[in-house]
Amino acid sequence: MLDLHLNLTPEKPAPSMFTGPVAPDENVVYDLLVIGAGPAGLNAALYAKRKGRNVAVFGDRVGGQMLNTSMVENYIGTSQNSGYELSQKFGNDIEALGIPILSGYLIDGWQQEEDDVIKLYATNRKQYRGKTVLLATGSTPRKLGIPGEIELADRGVSYCAICDGPLFKQKRLIVAGGGNAAAEAALDLARIGREVTVVQRSEFRADHILMAELEKLDNVTLLTQTQIERINGEEHVENIEVYDKVRGERYVIEADAVFVEIGHDPNLGPFKMDLEVNDNGEIIVDQCNRTNIPGVFAAGDVTETMYKQIVIAAADGAQAALSINNELTTGESRMQTAAHKERNC
Template sequence: MNDLIIIGGGPAGIAAGIYAVRYGLDTYLLERTAIGGQISSSQEVENYPGFSSINGMELMNTFKAHAESIGVPIENKGVTGVRPEDDKIVLSTDENVDIEAKAVIIATGAKPRKLGIPGEDTYYGRGVSYCATCDAPFYKERDVIVVGGGNTAISDALILSNVANKVYQVHRRDELRASKVLEDRARSRDNIEFLWDTVLEEVKGNNFVESALLRDLNTNELSEISIDGVFIYVGIDPNTDLIDVEKDESGFIITNEFMETSVEGIYAAGDCRKSPLWQVITAASDGAIAAAKAYEYIRNKG
C-alpha cells in the first residue's frame, strides 16, 4: 500500500512529486512514455518565470533533475484504469499488475485535437503533423499550412517560417487568439500568409500530402492549393479515459480549488482538468496544491 501514486510525468506530475516527497509521503510517479509532457516539444518557452527564453525539453529536464535530486521515484509504467475500493484506490497497469494507494493524483495531460477531416489520419506522419518542433526540418524550402490561431499555432508557424518556403496560416476567424507579441512576430515574416475566415476541408495526396482543400466561410467557395505539409493546432483533448469521475462535455476532469475530484482520495492536476488556462506555470501550481491536499487527506485518515 503506497501513500500516493501520481500518474503522469509532465509539469503537474513532477511538481506534485516534489511536494509529496517533501511532505514525507511514500510516493511513486508513473509515466507511460517519457518525462516532460506536451511542453517538451516546444522550441521556445518565454512565459515561465525565471527563464526569459528556454527550450521546452530543456525546461522539463530541469524539472526532472530537481525531482530526482530529492528522491522522487519515477517508474516507466502505464496505467490503464483507476478505481476506488473500500478505503483505497486501485490502479490497473499495462503489465496486468494492480497497485494500491491511499490517494492518487491524475496528471495525465492532454493530446492534440484532430479536425476529423478526410485525409488527416491517412497522411499522419506523411505530411500531416501536430508538432513543428518535431517535424519542421523535413519541410526545408517547401510549402506548408498551419491550422489554428492560438499561441501554439502561431509559435509553430514561426518555427516553420525559419525553414519553409511558404507558410499559410489558416484560421476560421478574422483575428487571432494568440498573444500580441507572437502575432506581431508572425505578421513581420514575409513568408507567412494569413488566410482568414477559412477552414481546411480535406488533405489530399498520393503517398504523401500533395494538396489541401480549403473553404472560405464568407463565400462558401472551395479552393485547392498545392502543399507539402499540414500542421494542425485546434486545441487539446484530455487523457482521462482511465478514470471515472465527474468531467465536462469535453472530458476534462472537474475539480474544486483543492484539485479534489468527485471521488474521495482522487485528485487531478494540469492539462487533464478543466481550467481557464493550460500552461506550465498553472500545471505546476495544480500539482503542488494536489500534493498538499493529498497529504492532508492521508494524514487525517491516519
C-alpha cells in the same frame, strides 16, 4: 546546407533505458500515486514529497507536452529554455528528491481496494498501491476530424512541428490553428519551409508578441475565418481545401505538409468510465482538485482549467498536492467529492 545549430543537450549520466530514477515499489502503499509526468504531475510530486509524503510518479515521458515545444518563453525566471531543457530541469528536481518514477509504461487499469487503498495496473504487468491518486495525465493533440487527415497521417499530416518540420525543408507548409502553439509552430516552420500559411477558423488568439513576430515574416501568410475542409493527396499531402467564411468562397491551397495545432483532448485513460467530465471531456474538480471518485484528484490540462499553460498546470499540481496532504493529515473528507463542491480543502 544543413542546419547545424549545435543543440548539445546530454541527459544525465547512466542513460540506459533500464536505468534512471528509482522505480516504484510494488510492496509499498504510497501516500500518493501521481499519474503523469508533465508540469502538473511533477510539481505535485515535489510538493507532496516536501510535506513528507511517500509519493511515486508514473509517466510515459518526463516533461509531457513541454517536450513538443521548441522554446518556453513564458515561464517566468527561466527564459531561453527549450521545452526539452525545462523538462530535464523538472525531472532532475524530482530525481534529486529521490522520488521514484516509472517511465516508458502506461497505467491501464485501476481498482478500489479495501482500507481505502487504490490499486493501479501498469503495462509492465505490475501493480502499485496508494492511499490517493492524482490524475495529471494531460492531453493529446486534437485532430481536425476532416477527410484526408487520418489517411495522410505521418505522410504530411503532423502533430509535432519541431519533430517533423525538418523533413519539409523548402516546402509549402500549412499550420492549422490560431493559439500560441500554432503561432510558435509557424515561427519554427518559417525558418524551414519555403512558405507557411497559418489557417485559423476564427480569429487568432495567440499572444500579441508572437503574432507581431509572425507578421514580420515575408514567407508567412495568415488566414482568419477560414476553415480547412479536406486534405488531399495520393502518396503525400498535395493540397488542402478551405472555406473562407467571410467571402463565402471555397478554394484550394497547394501544400506539402499540414501541422495541426488546434488544441488538445484530455487523457482519461482507465478512469474514463468513472469520472465526471464536462462537455469537452475534461475532468470536473472542486477547489481542492477532488474528482467525483473518493481518493482520486486531478490537476493540469486534463481538468477543466480554462487556460492550458505550463505555469498554470504546475501551480495546479502544487495545489492538488497540498489538498491531498491536508486530506491525509485530517483523515476526513474522504467522501467529500467534487459533487459536494466543498470549499475547504
